[in-house]
Amino acid sequence: MSSESFPYEMKSLLNRIRWLWFVALMALFGLSLATISPGMAVSVIAYDGQTQLTTVYDAPSASLIDYDAARKHTADETGNAATANRAFFAYSVEFLAAKTAAGAGDEMVTVFRGVGGNHPGFQNAIQGKAVPFGGHADAALRNAFDTRSIFTSWTTDYSTAVRFGLADGPGGVVLRQSVPRSSLILSPDKYLEFEVLRSGPISGATPIILSP
Numbered sequence: 001m002s003s004e005s006f007p008y009e010m011k012s013l014l015n016r017i018r019w020l021w022f023v024a025l026m027a028l029f030g031l032s033l034a035t036i037s038p039g040m041a042v043s044v045i046a047y048d049g050q051t052q053l054t055t056v057y058d059a060p061s062a063s064l065i066d067y068d069a070a071r072k073h074t075a076d077e078t079g080n081a082a083t084a085n086r087a088f089f090a091y092s093v094e095f096l097a098a099k100t101a102a103g104a105g106d107e108m109v110t111v112f113r114g115v116g117g118n119h120p121g122f123q124n125a126i127q128g129k130a131v132p133f134g135g136h137a138d139a140a141l142r143n144a145f146d147t148r149s150i151f152t153s154w155t156t157d158y159s160t161a162v163r164f165g166l167a168d169g170p171g172g173v174v175l176r177q178s179v180p181r182s183s184l185i186l187s188p189d190k191y192l193e194f195e196v197l198r199s200g201p202i203s204g205a206t207p208i209i210l211s212p
Contacts, residue, residue: 106180111154111196113175113205114164121152125173126209130154130202139197143188150199151185157194165210177205 115125124131135148142149155161158174165172185197 106182108178109156109181109184110176110178111156111184111198112158112161113152113154114161114167115173115175116165116168117171118168119172122173125175126207128175128203128205128207130175130198130205132200137199139185140188142197143190143195151197152202153187154184154196154198155194156196160193162210170210172210174208174210175205176208177202 113125113130115122115130119125121131130152132150132152133148134150136142136146137150138146139151142151142153154175158176161174165174179198183198185199187195187197189195
């Protein structure tokens with residue numbers, strides 16, 4: 001072997017060693033040569049132990065993602081999965097809240113209405129009825145004692161109803177009725193009477209006569 005050919009032969013040997021080392025690494029990580037495209041740059045460990053970018057020219061055509069790209073792809077997938085999980089969680093919370101609100105709307109609630117002996121609606125009350133005077137449809141005005149409305153005033157607190165029933169002395173009446181919460185109209189309840197409003201004529205309530 002001439003001294004001029006020695007560097008070439010050594011380089012060729014080193015290249016073969018590097019190639020065999022690369023193939024061994026491929027086998028170790030469960031890859032095959034079919035996953036490398038010709039002319040694609042891939043990271044391999046060279047003979048001196050350093051990681052270098054080496055171009056493969058004669059491998060079969062396919063696709064391979066290097067380590068950094070794979071790591072970025074994994075990070076992207078993780079981020080996308082986290083985003084999807086957050087979106088799903090938000091949707092679940094919204095869905096459950098809507099279902100809870102719908103369920104609350106169907107809940108049966110017992111309401112009371114106190115009517116004094118001198119009230120114009122007393123005769124209706126002892127028959128289990130409540131008839132509004134008719135007029136406006138403003139809940140705030142009705143709460144402020146503007147009774148010329150389409151509403152009658154009720155409460156969820158029995159003691160409050162008794163107080164109104166006894167406003168003219170003994171002998172008043174308290175109406176009691178269980179109704180779906182969705183049928184009640186929210187009152188501003190400025191006077192903290194647990195007031196709810198009901199629209200239109202009401203019948204079928206149970207009258208409780210307050211003893212003299």
